Amino acid sequence: MNNPAPQNPSRRAFIRNSALLGGGLVLGVYVTQTDTFKHWIAKPDEAADSVEFKPNAFIRIAPDGTVTLISKQPEIGQGIKTSLPMVIAEELEVDWRDVVIVQGDLDPVYGSQSAGGSRSTPTNYEEFHRLGATARNLLIQAAAQIWQVPADNLQARDSAVHDPASGRKLSFGELTTTAAGLPLPPPGEVKLKDPKDFKLLGTRIGGVDNPAIVTGKPLFGIDVQLPGLRYATYVKSPAFGGKVVSANLDEIKALPGIVDAFSIDGTENLKGLLPGVAIVADSSWAAFRARQQLRIVWDEGKVAEQSxxxxxxxxxxxxxxxxxxxxxxxxxxxxxxxxxxxxxxxxxxxxxxSHASIEPQNATVWFKDGGVEIWAPTQNPEAGQKIVTETLGIPKEKITLHITRSGGGFGRRLIPDYLIEAVAIAQRIDAPVKLTWTREDDLQHDxxxxxxxxxxxxxxxxxxxxxxxxxxxxxxxxxxxxxxxxxxxxxxxxxxxxxxxxxxxxxxxxxxxxxxxxxxxxxxxxxxxxxxxxxxxxxxxxxxxxxxxxxxxxxxxxxxxxxxxxxxxxxxxxxxxxxxxxxxxxxxxxxxxxxxxxxxxxxxxxxxxxxxxxxxxxxxxxxxxxxxxxxxxxxxxxxxxxxxxxxxxxxxxxxxxxxxxxxxxxxxxxxxxxxxxxxxxxxxxxxxxxxxxxxxxxxxxxxxxxxxxxxxxxxxxxxxxxxxxxxxxxxxxxxxxxxxxxxxxxxxxx
Missing domain, CATH: 3.30.365.10 (Aldehyde oxidase/xanthine dehydrogenase, molybdopterin binding domain)
Incomplete structure (x- = not known):
């Protein structure tokens, strides 16, 4: 199959060189400038010199039979982290009990990663069917090669390929090395399942994060913990459009647990970095207590005349x-x-x-190794990356954005104002910084x-x-x-x-x-x-x-x-x-x-x-x-x-x-x-x-x-x-x- 070369050769090399721990099959897609999806396989011999595996393809099948599926869209409570991988699993004929779901970070290899407008399912549904069917086709071809029988005589089901004539079967894990060495089938030869034969789609499947949610495991942006983490709060004008005239910053810096306090000029973009005062502390409690003693003189501007x-x-x-x-x-x-x-x-x-989502806006940012790493409950990671580049001049290739689960979105987290605030604060601090809005911030600056x-x-x-x-x-x-x-x-x-x-x-x-x-x-x-x-x-x-x-x-x-x-x-x-x-x-x-x-x-x-x-x-x-x-x-x-x-x-x-x-x-x-x-x-x-x-x-x-x-x-x-x-x-x-x-x-x- 002749795939057109991606616009960024290093990106293609990165995909091809993703390591396969112990061997295995990785199948994914990448997006060209015209947003045309093309299948790509990373083969063991091409990945042998890699040191680290990163799941930048949608499917990974390990020799032990574990099937890892990447969920690329942000999970904001709409269940997409469960439902879209189900589409792949249906075509792949994998037992759902063998599936592990991993949230994908922001990466061009996945195509669009925003979640809004109820578009996640319609924009991915057909492609994910083809992706699962292509992987199934390769696994069947691998079994046919091993057994030296026609592929048309074989069936895939329950995470294995079966030969009805002989009763033999090979698990997907046993087939990975052979399958990864096969050429991709032409798209026209990949047959999708008839919907009447669906066994997984249309059934009731609990959310993959449900056990972690009900047991309080860390999943959300507000849960992120890093070594040496600092905690920030950011105070903006109560009247929209207001600017800082002065603040008692020296008094705030002298309070217990305070790392720094400073004003940020911000921009005039209502959806971006608004002017305000940041307080950074060694605990969120210290930051919020110091905020209570913060005195700011505001120039509230003309919006203060509106009601x-x-x-x-x-x-x-x-x-x-x-x-x-x-x-x-x-x-x-x-x-x-x-x-x-x-x-x-x-x-x-x-x-x-207001959107009034249960989890207030938050983001964690760490400037290190010449780049910036971000953890954020965002519905639109591309917009977050873009605003950081446009506002602070940080090249996007220097930005790593991890998508955490969101405690509600409803459209609010499509707008990355909270994210750019966190980055603007963290670039002043020699440590990772978590910005957390208060409930009042969330309601009054929505x-x-x-x-x-x-x-x-x-x-x-x-x-x-x-x-x-x-x-x-x-x-x-x-x-x-x-x-x-x-x-x-x-x-x-x-x-x-x-x-x-x-x-x-x-x-x-x-x-x-x-x-x-x-x-x-x-x-x-x-x-x-x-x-x-x-x-x-x-x-x-x-x-x-x-x-x-x-x-x-x-x-x-x-x-x-x-x-x-x-x-x-x-x-x-x-x-x-x-x-x-x-x-x-x-x-x-x-x-x-x-x-x-x-x-x-x-x-x-x-x-x-x-x-x-x-x-x-x-x-x-x-x-x-x-x-x-x-x-x-x-x-x-x-x-x-x-x-x-x-x-x-x-x-x-x-x-x-x-x-x-x-x-x-x-x-x-x-x-x-x-x-x-x-x-x-x-x-x-x-x-x-x-x-x-x-x-x-x-x-x-x-x-x-x-x-x-x-x-x-x-x-x-x-x-x-x-x-x-x-x-x-x-x-x-x-x-x-x-x-x-x-x-x-x-x-x-x-």
Missing amino acids: WADFSRQAQALSKQVGAEVLRKDGDTDAALKTAAKAVEAAYQYPFI QYRAGGFHFLRGGLNEQGKLIAWHNHFITFSHPVFKDGKNSLELGSGANLSGDEFPGRWVENCLLEQTPLACGIPMGPWRAPRSNVLAWVFHSFIDELAHAGGRDPLEFRMEILGDQGFLPGSGEQGIPYDVNRMKHVLQHVAEKAEWGKKTYPRGQGQGIAFHFSHRGYIAQVAEVTVSPDGKLKVDRVVVSTDIGAQIVNLSGAENQVQGSVIDGLGALMFQELDIDKGRIVQSNFGDYPMIRIADAPTRIDVHFLKTDFPVTGLGEPALPPLAPAVCNAIYAATGIRVRQLPLSRTDLSWS
């Missing part, structure tokens, strides 16, 4: 003005609304919220889910059909530092696509967008954009259905119509398969017995659906609201279409259940106030999270297997939850929820 109350006033005023950016314009919405049999208007709003305001109008004809839809979205932009200057850019998740449902399904549609300039950093929050747009759109659709005397399910099916597949349009175009969505909607209605139950006052059902991150999801919520306004979600029924194969049934169910609970927590409780350019809330005492008593009593999860590519599941099951619950609240009480969180609405009834 949520003022944003709300501006949004109300802007909603009545013309001149907004038009995202979609079909027909004549104003004329249709004037002639509509019924017209409905409503305003919806939602606040900024990259937040943006708030927003939607001013909606809808019109129905005499038959109750939707004929007009108008949404004026007041959103937020923040400064982005590029090319030496600040420019304004819409916050992550703070944009509206003209392709969002129900826009292109309505003959008279006007979608507008007006951004407010804001100094608060914004970043992706689980199912960006969809997590709030689904609530707004499906809540208002429910209002329109009830206004027209229509069944909410029937009304939605009518809007979807019979358009089949809709390709995306424009820069943010979203392709949409109407038939898939109708399928999950009908399925969830059937499983929830939609419309077949009679509920007393205070109980009701609500329905919603949404397409995001390639997944088609519909949900029905059943709720009870007591007369004094206490909400209990009794049951949530979820139907999903994420393609032809569920990789790990246990992990998939956990993802859907977690999405439902996470979505409910955000709906019920989460809210940040902004005053004087800073976040008012500081800890879980004033930023409550969902507790067990508020979780749904029952969550029914259904997966529809369809003939479509496999997709991810970490995000698409969250967006429909909020509108399904709010629509159920209306059915139970007649109270319409138009502001988040739910604590802003009095749900009591009599």
Whole structure:
């Protein structure tokens, strides 16, 4: 096989020369400039002069039969460290009990290593199948060579190659030396398994880290320990954009256990190294105690003039003005609304919220041997490496980045501000340094889910059909530092696509967008954009259905119509398969017995659906609201279409259940106030999270297997939850929820 030479010859040599302890077979992929995956084998004779083995290929089979599989994507609780190796193991025909999973460090040999947007599975699924199948093919060829029989007569299963005719078998470990010496088969000759023959995929496999997690073993970034480790805390301006004027650094340096204290000028990049004061100590306790005595004079800048109350006033005023950016314009919405049999208007709003992951941001950094070594719970190691190079001028070949398990991410750890802070501090210290944010740091210096305001109008004809839809979205932009200057850019998740449902399904549609300039950093929050747009759109659709005397399910099916597949349009175009969505909607209605139950006052059902991150999801919520306004979600029924194969049934169910609970927590409780350019809330005492008593009593999860590519599941099951619950609240009480969180609405009834 003629593989094109990689752009970096030393990188290829490094892969080829990875040592094989005691011999063995290593099979991996490397990525060319065009991101085309090519298989590569490191053979024993090519690795004999190596001193150390590093698992820079995805598969290693040792002579003792142990199969080591590399998990290249960061594990943030989505289960990818278990599920992606399962794909290789399925094709390889290895007994899962023989498998060891190793987290891969950042390395170009693995291709993209970010974890976000539910992309890890769809971007790796087919390639990992081919990788496992190629290894299986080589092992079968090796056995055929040893036995001098046709390879087509042999079978691989349970970590061995079997000869059905003679009853002989050779374990994978016994075949490694011979297999490693064989030429790669042409890609067209590598046959993948028929999905009907899968034995591992679709079963319930516990997370590979579960035993370590429940026994408290060190797995997370915050657990990293190194000889001579120092501990750091970093204090930034309470108002975003603030700079250090002065600080009592000499007093801090004189405190017990303090190694150093110094200010860092930082940059104007809200997603990078902000100005602040670092304290480095011989224990985290000493660092945090010294922080309590730190006195800093800040120049808080112009952002200190901003507040949520003022944003709300501006949004109300802007909603009545013309001149907004038009995202979609079909027909004549104003004329249709004037002639509509019924017209409905409503305003919806939602606040900024935090990611609030259990493990605060942290990173450990060690400058040694002319380079820098980093341990970080990151979702985007490439971005971390890049920001270190761009901010501090350290060449990327001098940066080693170890990816630790993350104690929650939800999009927060895609942004490497905490990582660059740790590197900037550690380069001043002649020892490894661990930076740990406090919970207050984490809440008050997050990259937040943006708030927003939607001013909606809808019109129905005499038959109750939707004929007009108008949404004026007041959103937020923040400064982005590029090319030496600040420019304004819409916050992550703070944009509206003209392709969002129900826009292109309505003959008279006007979608507008007006951004407010804001100094608060914004970043992706689980199912960006969809997590709030689904609530707004499906809540208002429910209002329109009830206004027209229509069944909410029937009304939605009518809007979807019979358009089949809709390709995306424009820069943010979203392709949409109407038939898939109708399928999950009908399925969830059937499983929830939609419309077949009679509920007393205070109980009701609500329905919603949404397409995001390639997944088609519909949900029905059943709720009870007591007369004094206490909400209990009794049951949530979820139907999903994420393609032809569920990789790990246990992990998939956990993802859907977690999405439902996470979505409910955000709906019920989460809210940040902004005053004087800073976040008012500081800890879980004033930023409550969902507790067990508020979780749904029952969550029914259904997966529809369809003939479509496999997709991810970490995000698409969250967006429909909020509108399904709010629509159920209306059915139970007649109270319409138009502001988040739910604590802003009095749900009591009599």
